[in-house]
Amino acid sequence: xxxxxxxxxxxxxxxxxxxxxxxxxxxxxxxxxxxxxxxxxxxxxxxxxxxxxxxxxxxxxxxxxxxxxxxxxxxxxxxxxxxxxxxxxxxxxxxxxx
Amino acid sequence: xxxxxxxxxxxxxxxxxxxxxxxxxxxxxxxxxxxxxxxxxxxxxxxxxxxxxxxxxxxxxxxxxxxxxxxxxxxxxxxxxxxxxxxxxxxxxxxxxxxxxxxxxxxxxxxxxxxxxxxxxxxxxxxxxxxxxxxxxxxxxxxxxxxxxxxxxxxxxxxxxxxxxxxxxxxxxxxxxxxxxxxxxxxxxxxxxxxxxxxxxxxxxxxxxxxxxxxxxxxxxxxxxxxxxxxxxxxxxxxxxxxxxxxxxxxxxxxxxxxxxxxxxxxxxxxxxxxxxxxxxxxxxxxxxxxxxxxxxxxxxxxxxxxxxxxxxxxxxxxxxxxxxxxxxxxxxxxxxxxxxxxxxxxxxxxxxxxxxxxxxxxxxxxxxxxxxxxxxxxxxxxxxxxxxxxxxxxxxxxxxxxxxxxxxxxxxxxxxxxxxxxxxxxxxxxxxxxxxxxxxxxxxxxxxxxxxxxxxxxxxxxx
Numbered sequence: 416x417x418x419x420x421x422x423x424x425x426x427x428x429x430x431x432x433x434x435x436x437x438x439x440x441x442x443x444x445x446x447x448x449x450x451x452x453x454x455x456x457x458x459x460x461x462x463x464x465x466x467x468x469x470x471x472x473x474x475x476x477x478x479x480x481x482x483x484x485x486x487x488x489x490x491x492x493x494x495x496x497x498x499x500x501x502x503x504x505x506x507x508x509x510x511x512x513x
Numbered sequence: 514x515x516x517x518x519x520x521x522x523x524x525x526x527x528x529x530x531x532x533x534x535x536x537x538x539x540x541x542x543x544x545x546x547x548x549x550x551x552x553x554x555x556x557x558x559x560x561x562x563x564x565x566x567x568x569x570x571x572x573x574x575x576x577x578x579x580x581x582x583x584x585x586x587x588x589x590x591x592x593x594x595x596x597x598x599x600x601x602x603x604x605x606x607x608x609x610x611x612x613x614x615x616x617x618x619x620x621x622x623x624x625x626x627x628x629x630x631x632x633x634x635x636x637x638x639x640x641x642x643x644x645x646x647x648x649x650x651x652x653x654x655x656x657x658x659x660x661x662x663x664x665x666x667x668x669x670x671x672x673x674x675x676x677x678x679x680x681x682x683x684x685x686x687x688x689x690x691x692x693x694x695x696x697x698x699x700x701x702x703x704x705x706x707x708x709x710x711x712x713x714x715x716x717x718x719x720x721x722x723x724x725x726x727x728x729x730x731x732x733x734x735x736x737x738x739x740x741x742x743x744x745x746x747x748x749x750x751x752x753x754x755x756x757x758x759x760x761x762x763x764x765x766x767x768x769x770x771x772x773x774x775x776x777x778x779x780x781x782x783x784x785x786x787x788x789x790x791x792x793x794x795x796x797x798x799x800x801x802x803x804x805x806x807x808x809x810x811x812x813x814x815x816x817x818x819x820x821x822x823x824x825x826x827x828x829x830x831x832x833x834x835x836x837x838x839x840x841x842x843x844x845x846x847x848x849x850x851x852x853x854x855x856x857x858x859x860x861x862x863x864x865x866x867x868x869x870x871x872x873x874x875x876x877x878x879x880x881x882x883x884x885x886x887x888x889x890x891x892x893x894x895x896x897x898x899x900x901x902x903x904x905x906x907x908x909x910x911x912x913x914x915x916x917x918x919x920x921x922x923x924x925x926x927x928x929x930x931x932x933x934x935x936x937x938x939x940x941x942x943x944x945x946x947x948x949x950x951x952x953x954x955x956x957x958x959x960x961x962x963x964x965x966x967x968x969x970x971x972x973x974x975x976x977x
Contacts, residue, residue: 423849430807430852431814432845433833442849445907449850452908453796456866459873466868467875470698472730472924472949475685480727494591500821507816512828 418447515562519548519606522564525655525976526609532974533631535640535649537569538577539609547606559714561604566650566659569610570617571702572691573597576607580693581615581625581643584839585819594691595726596660596702596719603718608656611646615841616810617662617695619643620670620913621903624843629900632675633972634939638897641671644705648675651705652940654976658715659705664695665798666892666917668703669929673892673942676931676968678959680704680712683949684924685730688723696805697728699798699921709930709960713737716952732950740953741960746780748958751885753788756916762895768933768941769891775965776889776958786881786888790873791919795911797874798918800854800867806844807851813839846907875923882948887958889945890916892929896939916944926952930959931968940970 423443427434434442469476496502501509526539544564551562567573570580572590574597579585597607614624622630622645630645632638633653640649644661648671651659661668663681672679680703687702694700702719706712720734752773757766777783815821815835822834840848854863881888894915903910920927926949929942947955 418853422853426849426853426856429856430848431811431829431832431836432840432848433830433837434845435837438842438845442846445846446850446853448908449799449911450853453800453863453867456793456796456870459790459793459870461866461869461873464869464872466865467871467922468868470684470871470922470924471728472683472685474732474949475728475730475924478685478722478729478731480724482724490591497591498588498818500815500819509816510826510828510831 418443418450515552515606516545516548518562519544519564519608522608522656526650529653529655529974529976532636533633533649533653534628535611535630535646535653535655536566536609537579537612537627537646540576540607543575544606544608551604551606556604558602558604559718560600563605563658564608564656565600565605566609566611566647566656567597567607568613568644568647568661570613570662570693571597571660573607573610576610578610578693580617581613581627582840582844583626583820584813584835588819590691592691595688595723597691599719611644611650611659613646614643615844616693616806617643617664617667618806618843618847620666620910622646623900623904624841626841632897633974634676635897636974637899638939639674639900641674641893641897643667645671647705648672648677648679651677651707652972653974654971657706658711661703661705662692663701663703663921664699665802665921666914668705669917669927669944670893670913672705672929674897674940676940676970676972678706678709678712678928678930680716680928680952680955681920681926682716682720682952683926685728686720686926686950686952688726688729690723690725694809696802697809698805699802701921709956709963710738710741713741713956735953737953737956740957742957743961743964745776745958745961748781749885750776750781750783751786751881751888752783753786753888753890755787756791756890760894760912760915761891764935765891765895765941769889769943772932772943772962773889775962779961779965784885786885788877788881788919790870790877793870794874794919794922795915797867797870797922798914799850799911800863801871803847803851804855804864805851807848807855810844810848843907871922874919878923878925878946886954887945887947887951889943892916892942892944896935896937896941920946925949926955928955928959930962932966934970
């Protein structure tokens with residue numbers, strides 16, 4: 416199925432990217448080319464193949480990652496805010512939402 | 514002693530950076546202070562006083578972590594990655610942060626927002642990527658060891674193009690806590706060094722279970738240096754003949770086939786193996802990696818850290834403008850592709866299909882490893898190409914990763930080892946792939962080759 420300009424615009428919206436006209440055009444044709452390339456996977460019959468979800472080794476899958484629910488250390492509010500572009504009164508401030 | 518070594522590294526890094534652009538930050542004062550502390554304290558850790566360079570997508574407290582991106586800019590993480598904590602405890606001295614493709618996306622380092630790294634063998638050529646700065650820093654003799662990350666070959670491929678050793682361990686061998694995530698089912702922290710023994714030493718320090726990364730496995734960490742015995746008799750080396758065909762540079766082909774002969778002379782048995790689905794690996798990789806990246810990079814929105822666009826009075830507009838201005842073209846392209854393959858109605862056709870073919874690729878390896886201890890391939894189909902040569906053709910660039918992405922898809926370890934120079938005096942590397950947790954075997958085989966055919970050539974741009 417060909418990828419249309421409006422498909423690309425919709426994807427940019429979903430991805431929270433405000434792409435310019437030029438970018439929409441270039442990405443449109445490049446993504447179409449890459450999608451066309453990856454469609455070679457359809458040559459393979461995978462109807463009876465389990466997807467490799469997670470990518471873990473058997474040993475990794477067996478490793479128990481749960482722990483006791485105990486209070487540990489944390490960065491704390493002050494340090495956590497040191498890299499924020501616009502912190503205010505102990506919070507992350509953002510532009511108006513509505 | 515350690516102060517002198519560290520001083521040498523820092524001075525070399527500073528002096529060569531204008532030519533190579535390998536470092537994004539050099540921490541002269543901090544590194545010298547730490548070297549002195551280590552001397553005074555008598556720290557006898559396995560890496561006491563060893564200068565080390567760290568890819569700029571691994572968090573080191575007090576230094577920047579830009580990921581080669583404008584969107585993180587001069588972000589200074591308030592904590593260390595687990596692998597960094599372990600290096601520091603062992604006595605290592607971080608001298609700086611190395612340049613890389615933006616968010617580790619690239620095979621040439623041309624996607625860094627801070628300019629490409631230059632190959633010390635020929636500065637008109639790429640270093641490889643994405644961990645090009647780390648590979649170059651080791652190749653130019655600035656540091657003996659460096660860390661990178663490998664999602665589809667980002668340690669092994671630049672190691673090959675720069676003429677150094679580069680290891681990507683088994684998925685779950687190292688902690689990724691404090692590594693900025695690209696594709697979480699593929700990412701792994703890897704090690705660069707000139708010599709296999711140094712890789713073994715550093716891996717022994719950083720490997721192992723970390724409660725902060727649930728994907729690390731509870732598998733004992735051996736003393737990897739103990740495996741470097743030089744005795745390769747009876748080792749079985751798999752030779753996937755079909756991968757030595759179309760698209761492979763003749764000089765690379767000949768060089769890697771000569772390596773097979775060396776292994777035979779060293780007493781290894783060469784067995785033919787097949788990886789029938791390897792040809793699908795790039796397609797699988799670029800679906801899975803971009804899908805995961807589109808989710809992981811959603812966090813960069815100008816709220817909690819990094820860059821925020823100005824003149825955006827409304828929240829969604831601020832997200833969009835920040836990401837549009839903060840990300841470079843390759844990162845946007847991959848976020849777009851990943852968003853597309855995950856979007857409603859396409860998930861089964863692309864992502865699920867790719868994960869199924871991933872199973873087939875993994876099964877190919879499991880089957881091949883019933884007959885051999887490791888598989889040999891080239892690392893990269895060509896030696897280093899020229900800067901600018903492939904930037905306009907993303908698909909051609911992706912095909913550079915043909916030999917390396919399979920290891921990330923299967924979760925197995927891989928190592929690239931230098932095996933000579935091309936007629937243009939550019940390094941060529943071969944790759945060994947092994948079963949899960951076979952790092953000791955891969956290091957043993959690499960070390961055996963290195964002893965038999967030491968790579969003693971040095972690049973024209975060099976620290977000493």
